[in-house]
Amino acid sequence: MRLLAAGLGVAAGVSLLGLVWPPADRGLQDDAPTTAAALADPPSRPITVLLIGSDADRRGAVRNGAAPPGPANSDALLLVRIDPRTGLQVLNLPIELAVSLPGDKRPVALGSLYRRGGPALVADAAAELVGLPKGQPDRYLVLPRAALRELVDGLGRVELAPDRTMRYRDKAQNLTIDIQGGLQLLDGPQLEQVLRFRDGDRGEPGRRDRQQTAIESVLQQMGQSQQLLRLPELVGRLQNQVDTNLTQSEALSLLAASLQPGQRPRFRSLPLSAPVDAKQPLRELAPESADRPWPES
Numbered sequence: 001m002r003l004l005a006a007g008l009g010v011a012a013g014v015s016l017l018g019l020v021w022p023p024a025d026r027g028l029q030d031d032a033p034t035t036a037a038a039l040a041d042p043p044s045r046p047i048t049v050l051l052i053g054s055d056a057d058r059r060g061a062v063r064n065g066a067a068p069p070g071p072a073n074s075d076a077l078l079l080v081r082i083d084p085r086t087g088l089q090v091l092n093l094p095i096e097l098a099v100s101l102p103g104d105k106r107p108v109a110l111g112s113l114y115r116r117g118g119p120a121l122v123a124d125a126a127a128e129l130v131g132l133p134k135g136q137p138d139r140y141l142v143l144p145r146a147a148l149r150e151l152v153d154g155l156g157r158v159e160l161a162p163d164r165t166m167r168y169r170d171k172a173q174n175l176t177i178d179i180q181g182g183l184q185l186l187d188g189p190q191l192e193q194v195l196r197f198r199d200g201d202r203g204e205p206g207r208r209d210r211q212q213t214a215i216e217s218v219l220q221q222m223g224q225s226q227q228l229l230r231l232p233e234l235v236g237r238l239q240n241q242v243d244t245n246l247t248q249s250e251a252l253s254l255l256a257a258s259l260q261p262g263q264r265p266r267f268r269s270l271p272l273s274a275p276v277d278a279k280q281p282l283r284e285l286a287p288e289s290a291d292r293p294w295p296e297s
Contacts, residue, residue, distance in 0.1 A: 034225050036259035039232070040252040042084035047254060048137040049246070050123050051078040052114060053195075053211075054144045059243055061144070072144075074114040075196070076211055079126055079137060082254045087263035090215065091130065092208050093270050099125055114142075119243070129270065139250070142243035148195075149188030150241060151218070154234040155227055157185040158217045162210075166197040212267045223259040231255060 053076030055064045064072045077093040095111025110129075113121045119140040127136055152158055161183040168177040177193040179186075186194065195214060198207055221227055235251050246254075258265075 034228060036223060036228060036256050036261070039228065039256040039259075040249060042257035043082070043250075043253055044084070046081055046083040047139065048132065049080045049082070049254070050119065050126055050137040050140040051080055052076070052119060052122060052140065052142045053078075053148075054114070054142050056144045058144050058146045059142075059241055071115040074111045074122065076207075077110065077122065077126065078211075079130060079132075082257045084257040087260055088219070088258045088265040090212070090265055090267045091270060092211065092267065093126060093129070094204060094208070094272055096204050097129075097270065097272055099129070101125075139246045140244060141246060144242070145192055147238055147241040149192055150238060151234070152186070152188035152191050154230060154237065155218070155221045157187050158191060158214075158221045160184065160186050160191065160194065160213065160217050162194055164199075166194065166199075168197060208269055215267075216265060219259065219265060222255070223261070228259075 052074045054072045055075045056072035057064075061072065064070060074095055077095055079091040079093065081089040081091075083089070093110060095109060097110040098107035099110050099113070100107045101113075110122075110125060113125055119142060123137055123140055126132070162179055162181045165181045166177050166179040169175070175196070177197050179190060179193050179197070191214060194210055195207065197210070198204065202209075222231065232252060235248055235255075239248050239251075
């Protein structure tokens with residue numbers, strides 16, 4: 001019943017979002033964009049997107065190709081809020097966070113919900129954790145590993161400075177990680193290695209820090225004028241490699257709002273254990289109705 005309700009909520013949200021997405025998409029017209037504003041018209045109100053980093057190599061893969069083997073898991077969970085006025089805000093949801101589901105006797109890891117109920121169940125749990133309004137998040141995007149590599153290679157590599165040398169080998173996963181520390185240009189497979197690496201000292205928190213650094217680097221690369229020319233075609237190529245309810249024109253609209261000059265993304269992470277009132281700072285993801293132009297239902 002929860003999955004059905006979430007599905008109906010997504011369907012209703014799709015119809016309502018027709019009121020906030022611009023009817024025309026300049027990014028898909030003949031004029032090549034040279035600024036982020038030329039990609040498309042931004043949405044008329046803040047949009048929240050659930051980003052799920054999947055450990056499956058490709059969209060629709062039966063097995064994850066990771067450890068432990070089985071259906072795809074979520075290696076990263078992010079709530080991304082794109083505000084056309086103030087830019088990008090990212091809330092990292094720890095995949096090891098314990099959550100309780102109706103009917104379960106014991107709490108389960110938040111990262112395990114994707115294999116149990118797909119994006120709908122993850123979105124439902126994330127909305128309850130953060131206190132999002134009904135119908136949020138507006139959209140979801142599941143990014144498998146192959147799509148991540150395609151994104152980075154489509155941008156022509158990204159600049160990153162790993163804080164340490166990363167070496168790891170797992171024959172069962174056919175995984176080899178060999179990355180030097182220090183400033184360098186990384187291609188898609190190399191950035192995938194950085195994001196998959198988990199050391200014994202910092203574990204998942206260390207991976208979340210590297211996710212933040214990688215997101216900043218990718219956005220910085222996207223915002224360069226020569227990269228803006230590639231974005232409409234790159235978004236089109238990625239459309240069939242990800243699982244999402246974002247259309248191509250909506251994706252470009254969100255990029256236009258996210259890549260505004262002079263704005264940097266703001267990052268936070270949901271604490272693993274905190275008092276109830278610690279949710280209060282997270283309300284920026286769900287501001288009061290007077291502060292946001294939500295469409296009337």
